[in-house]
Amino acid sequence: MAERVIAERCPLPALQADSLYNGFLQTPFWARQKEAFGWKAEAVKWRQGEERGTLLVLIKKLPLGLGFAYIPAAPSLELGTEDREAFLDALSRELRGILPLGCFFIRYDMPDFSVGEDTLPDFSELLKKAPMDIQPPDTVVLNLKDGYEALLPRMHKKTRYNIRLSEKKAVRVEAAGVEKLTDWYELNRITTLRDKIALRPYGYYERLFKELKAEPEARLTLYLAYHEEDLLAGIIVLFNKKEAIYLYGASSNVKRNFMPAYALQARAIQDAVEAGCEEYDLYGCPPSADPDHPMAGLYRFKTGFGGELRHRSGAWDYSYSKLFYTLYTLLEAGRRWYHQSWKKRH
Structure with a gap:
């Protein structure tokens, strides 16, 4: 017994x-x-x-x-x-x-x-x-133990191409904090309208940034992608001990062909490696490569970085x-x- x-x-x-x-x-x-x-x-x-x-x-x-x-x-x-x-x-x-x-x-x-x-x-x-x-029960997780350069051969060739394309288009990525959160939240408003999803209140994100200020082993970083004076996209990444998690993302409706999403992820992954993280979790994607899935594009984007597709129950x-x-x-x-x-x- x-x-x-x-x-x-x-x-x-x-x-x-x-x-x-x-x-x-x-x-x-x-x-x-x-x-x-x-x-x-x-x-x-x-x-x-x-x-x-x-x-x-x-x-x-x-x-x-x-x-x-x-x-x-x-x-x-x-x-x-x-x-x-x-x-x-x-x-x-x-x-x-x-x-x-x-x-x-x-x-x-x-x-x-x-x-x-x-x-x-x-x-x-x-x-x-x-x-x-x-x-999300399904996600893609990158193994960072061998460094960023070791990840590149595992990435899909289209992913590597899009990272290089964002560089050629002079997309620049800046790391920020709560001081730029209002800029990101406007992108988030645009994204929720475009994708017809619920918009969380601004205070939810603001409080999370403030909550983590006192944490010795965790922090939030806001990454913003610009081209010239245009803010194109932004992501919020949590660094918690040996794990980095891409929690939230948003984008504008302009210059999307400049591939700012790829530039943002590449920068965040490199920072996670430098921070000593062992894993980078892209946090949620469809369970399989079903072309009829409403988020098939998200599956291609996240699996393109060459990580391990994990399924929880x-x-x-x-x-x-x-x-x-x-x-x-x-x-x-x-x-x-x-x-x-x-x-x-x-």
Whole structure:
């Protein structure tokens, strides 16, 4: 019989990410960022025999005193499907005493990934695949251990060509911080209108920059691409310990054929190498080279840098109330259809 899982609250500074991959999602600074925008953050330490770890648990309040919990990028478990499900069942039961009374499910977004074939774990009825993933389940990650020059032969020839083209067009890239965030946010406004996606408030990005000022092992860098006096594009990259993550990007509608996106990524990758990062995560892309996928161009762009295509299983839900969970997921599926189908056609 497996040993009992024991979980209890702990202070936010005690959080320790147990995975390099997307470890920033289990940090105190991410907890504080999410608390500023509608989530309640709880830090939990757990143990089972000799195994132990910590969890950032984010709690979202809903009407009528209800809510749900979300655990991003954790726990990282090297277990088979049956053992993992048994552990998550025991952990969820233990967390029930920590979560608010009206919390009717937990959404787990585990960091474990496969390379190559995209396969889902064969969980039983205890865990159900969520209607929506919160973090991108598929991404491209570059191995930086051998330096930037070693990456060039792995890149697609079109990617190398576009990097050189941006240089020939005299696109210049500047590294900045929160002082230039208003310029980037205007690009972001243009991008969301063009792509028909939601626009986060300016304060979300501003607070994240300010939050990271006090962090000794993490920082945000804003990269802006210019041609002459025209601001063409910009990206926000998080440097967290040994990992760099391309979090946000935006572009104008002018001189897009000058390939500013390639210039920005090339500069950020080089800076990540110099900072001692071991991985550069391009953070989200389609799972395969399907030419009919609505984001097929994004797949070609990100895989063109020659990284490893990683597949996570995405979000999985553990329900405490079948009735409330069924109603919520029906609403969530409708919201997903609205944003991904109807809204983009109108």
